[in-house]
Amino acid sequence: MSSDVSFDITVxxxxxxxxxxxxxxxxxxxxGVRSWRTTRFGGxxxxxxxxxxxxxxxxxxVNGREPERACLLEASPGDEVTTA
Ligand code: FES
Known part of the structure; x- marks a missing residue:
């Protein structure tokens, strides 16, 4: 039996x-999401x-804040993520 707890965020x-x-x-x-933004030059x-x-x-x-590194930011219940 897994003890993992899961929840949803909104993307x-x-x-x-x-x-x-x-x-x-x-x-x-x-x-399955592999990209979520494009570069300023060249797209x-x-x-x-x-x-x-x-x-x-x-x-x-995330939650309207300035862009942060997704690889370091632990998700929290209710997070609203916006891609570029
Ligand atoms: S993947 Fe390189 S800083 Fe997040």
Missing amino acids: DGRPVPVVTGQTIGAALHAA RQRGLFCGIGVCFDCLIS
């Missing part, structure tokens, strides 16, 4: 399941790359 208005302790980046990856897609907070490719807006 662009759609529910995405999260296991307690998962980062927003991990939840998006588990949901290239970006999502998780390093996964350890170094590259800043995974920036995402």
Whole structure:
């Protein structure tokens, strides 16, 4: 029996399941989302790359705050995520 507790966050208005302790980046990856923003120059897609907070490719807006690194940000119940 698993002791994992899960909840949903909202990504662009759609529910995405999260296991307690998962980062927003991990939840998006588990949901099959591989990119959620584009570069300013060239419009290239970006999502998780390093996964350890170094590259800043995974920036995402949560609850209206300035963009943060999705690979480091633990998801919380009720989080509303907005992609670029
Ligand atoms: S994936 Fe590189 S900083 Fe998040």
